[in-house]
Amino acid sequence: MRFIFKTNYDQDINIVRHNGDRISYGLLVAAMIIIPFFIDDFYLGELSYVFILAIAGIGLMILSGYTGLASLGHAAFLGVGAYTHAFLLTNGIPFYYSIIIAVVVSFFVGAAIGFPILRLTGMYLAIATLAFGFIAEHIFIRWEHFTGGNRGMVVPTPEFGGISFYDSATFYYVCLISLIASMFAAINILRSPTGRAFVAIRDSEIAAQSLGVNIARYKALSFAISAGFTGLAGALLAHYIGYLAPDIFNIFFSLTLLLLIVVGGMGSLHGTIYGAIFVGSLPQMIAIGRDYLPSSIGSQPGLEPLLFGLILVLFILYEPLGIYGRWLKIKLFFEMFPTYKKQTFKKQKTFTKSDRV
């Protein structure tokens, strides 16, 4: 087991805790930078998609994992980001400005939605975001001037000094840089007073309030920041898909994002990466699994939702901390070796909490 000796107050807020982390994350980034030279375009595209999912996951993780608010309509913000970006590009705005404007627009849409509905608590909030998701999907269909409606909308291909964006290596690097930047931004938000306020709200609203946290304001801020990240993911997703249709941003996508953070591990940024890898490779895994099943089951279209739901249920019941939680347990097991106790991670049993009081 590693003990970190604190010789400096700054160590408490360091982003990387010790040299071991520095080496492993450095190696990871280096590997990600040289990987396009070794694998073919298909896998590069898949990897870019995983990065995009991870960015959206960071957004939702800030909201659900760190502030404790469930959003069942987050695909709407992906849609806002994607459509804003595509619309601006079509009208000749350069890529860099366009993507920044997309993030800003998503941020403000998030704030505008967040202020009225985040005054609600618990279940009411989940229901309200669900309704918002449906209404947003409908607006994407009906606002034809802006979104092209059901006919869809072609996303223009920007160029970087003569290299087309659809060269998959270029797109890969754009996604990688966006992911690293988002991760860095998220870590910094979460270790700032703002992020601490989010975590305080998640753990106990009453305690947070009595320590002077303005709950309504911070909840709306969390929603807006989350929408901003998701908007960035949406803008990149627009390029990945290439052709926007409103039914991409449906409730199923919102639930996929929730699956991502639950499977990855609630309340950890590592979890978004694990979850993104999981969700990104799920269709392939199902496709491979189909071959091994008897054809009467394997060829059914209902298999996908069934597995989707089953994974969600099993994780909630048996591993609420997700893949990252499992990794922590394994790590602790070896660090503590003969003295590992299961109780370290035991769920606390409680009576039904009432919000009727």
Add this chain to the structure above:
Amino acid sequence: MSLIQLLIDGIASGCIYGLVALGFVLIYKATETINFAQGDILMLGAFVAFSLIGVFELPYILGFLLTVLIIGSFGFALDTVVIRQVIGQPPFATVMLTIGLGFVFRGFASIFWGTDIYSFATPFSGKITEFNGLIISYVNLSIIIGTMVLMTGLYLFFTLSKIGVAMRASSENQLAAYYMGIPVKLIFSLIWAISAGVAAVAGVLLAPITLVDTSISLIGLKAFAAAVLGGFGSIPGAIVGGIIIGVVEQLCGTYENYLFEGIREISAYLVLLLVLIIYPRGLFSDKAEVKKV
């Protein structure tokens, strides 16, 4: 089409929303969890009824009762095996759990019954009656009467029977009920059974109108509007809320040209958001105020 005609159609579809919302309300009142899979249970009910009545050709009433029984025991098992494990955890866990279960049910239904759209003959299909120039279909009539009968039955059950009173006691105060010797766990499972049974009734009544396929589970989401409008936690509120939503939807559909195109499909969600923002305690709430920050 006259206004009264519209109202009747709206009330009929509203009764279905009301029944589904009733399922939410029963479970919420007792366990403070919201069952996002309610619509999917309704869908299972419709499919089971289709198998019993359409395929095995049981008489309608017998098939109906058997469906309610099967789905009711399914709800009981669901609570005993799965839902009970997450009681007391943050609301997020139950929301995700029931959403996941909904997907499992939908996936199961499309594997077991296939993706075809079925219809089965009921004694009400295709018959209409005329009354003062109003055309009322037997299907709508069966929905309205069925809802009324069910509501009366549930009202009597909750006020007169011993189990019903025990259920109200456990919703009121879990701990106190437990000290009084009420088997709270069993009661909760029974509430899940009733709630699933009510969803099954809604499914069977609805089947002649919408036909049977996996997409009818979306009704569960619209029924949230009914439950919230009625003030989550009130049984008559759920039905009244459902009827209002049904009528609003019908009116929006008819006057679509004056409003904007496509408003019918989202009218329920619009009402839901407006109620939550402006008047979140709903029409019939027994609570003084919904907690706000």
